[in-house]
Amino acid sequence: MKIPRFLIAALLLAPAWAASLDEPTRRLSRDILQELIEINTTDSVGSTTVAAEAMRKRLLAAGFAAEDVTVLGPNDRRGNLVARLRGAHAGGAKPILIIAHLDVVEARRSDWTTDPFRLVEQDGFFYGRGTQDMKGADAIMVTTLMRFKREGYRPDRDIILALTADEETGTSNGVEWLLKQHRDLVDADFALNPDSGGVTTQNGKALAVEVASAEKLYADFELKATNPGGHSSLPVPDNAIYHIADALARLERAVFPFELNAVTRAYFEGLAKVESAQNAADMRAMLAQLPDQLAIARLGRVPQFNALVRTTCVATRLEAGHANNALPQSARAIVNCRILPGHSAEEVRLELVRILADPAVSVRHISDLTNQIADHAPLDKPMAPVELRKDVLDPLERLAGQFWPGAPVVTDMETGASDSKYTNAAGIPSFGFSALAIDRDDVRAHGKDERLRVTSYYDGVDFYYRYLKALTGAAAN
Secondary structure, three states: OOOHHHHHHHHOOOOOOOOOOOHHHHHHHHHHHHHHOOOOHHHHOOOOHHHHHHHHHHHHHHHOOOOHHHEEOOOOOOEEEEEEEEEOOOOOOEEEEEEEEOOOOOHHHHHOOOOOOEEEEOOOOEEOOOOOOOHHHHHHHHHHHHHHHHHHOOOOOEEEEEOOOOHHHHHHHHHHHHHHHHHHOOOOEEEEOOOOOOEEEEEEEEEEEEEEEEOEEEEEEEEEEEEEEEEEEOOOOOOHHHHHHHHHHHHOOOOOOOOOOOHHHHHHHHHHOOOOHHHHHHHHHHOOOOOOOOHHHHOOOOOOHHHHHEEEEEEEEEEEEEOOOOOOOOEEEEEEEEEEOOOOOOHHHHHHHHHOOOOOOOOEEEEOOOOOOOOOOOOOOOOOOOOOOOOHHHHHHHHHHHOOOOOOEEEEEOOOOOOOOHHHHOOOOOEOOOOEEEEEEOOOOOOOOOOOOEHHHHHHHHHHHHHHHHHHOOOOO
């Protein structure tokens, strides 16, 4: 029988221990992933409550007590699951909290080659909305707690899993709600957040194991131009659509200033040890006392690198006009920005005003919590990077050396934003690591045909089982 090329490649890329994950665990973890993918948890028509209840049912079947698995939230569609695996020593060290969101970004069937709300396995990948962001990680965590319970494992402290609502969109963020309304259920020594960090690969080969200890600030802005309108046979020079189009063209050409911080500097120093010759030379030139501008420009062609050294703003939505035969009375664009630490949303709003250079276009801030639009943005700046802890990092480094040999463990800044901003602000230091390996040119989170390599998923199942044991009293294997 002829073995397909993709299967040969997958076998060559798979770590030597990959086959050690027993078949019942593989089936269990795949079944959980499929169930989560096929429950629609989008903001428009979905429900995180349905997904939370499904995972509660599984945990109860694995032996969890009813009082240790709770589904609660501000309304019927925004349920959050909080599960607690009790430690062996009551009153010992404070718990470890794992936060992971259940909601996903909208996906249209017409845009995809597969049904986004069906788990499809083909060519060595799992396809489906949430495979990368972040139902793959959700399924890994539920699988791990079920395995611990069934085998009778007693950690040296409680492990809390919070599967939450409204990280992507909406006004009922689960982590924020739990911290405000039920702090006792999620209070912890520190948090792990598999919504950031991870393993960056190229053609399946691990380049770096990234632990997120900082993140950018999320901000949405409304660009709007208005006009009295009128009959389309009598065009006027100040057409609202043209104002917005010209403003967006100026934004497309704009480049925010280059900037490094302690986390991104350390990241590029570590990555330069394993990158291609040209990239490594450019990284070192960028890190020099006088950064080389040509090197910065070359690295900036890689979106992931560019996002680490600059604030980025990009148009994501457009609305204009009310009839085909009428001049538009208004035109509107939404611009999404990811802001470097040390800068506020109001600083960026004022910079957008300068870049667009058109008094006919207003630039207003949209609250990510209430969707209210205001003339000014908050002055708050992202929190300082979290100090990495030896008790968190040492076992991770030991295991990473076995799972992804030769790939350095590097601190990283999340280029998007995550729920760590709530836990960090609440005094629970949070560390981002997903254990999922994704090619740097195949990041499809929020996009069309989102997918995750099958071997990457099963490696993540194996890794977190071992890592959580290493963090809670068992020796790392």
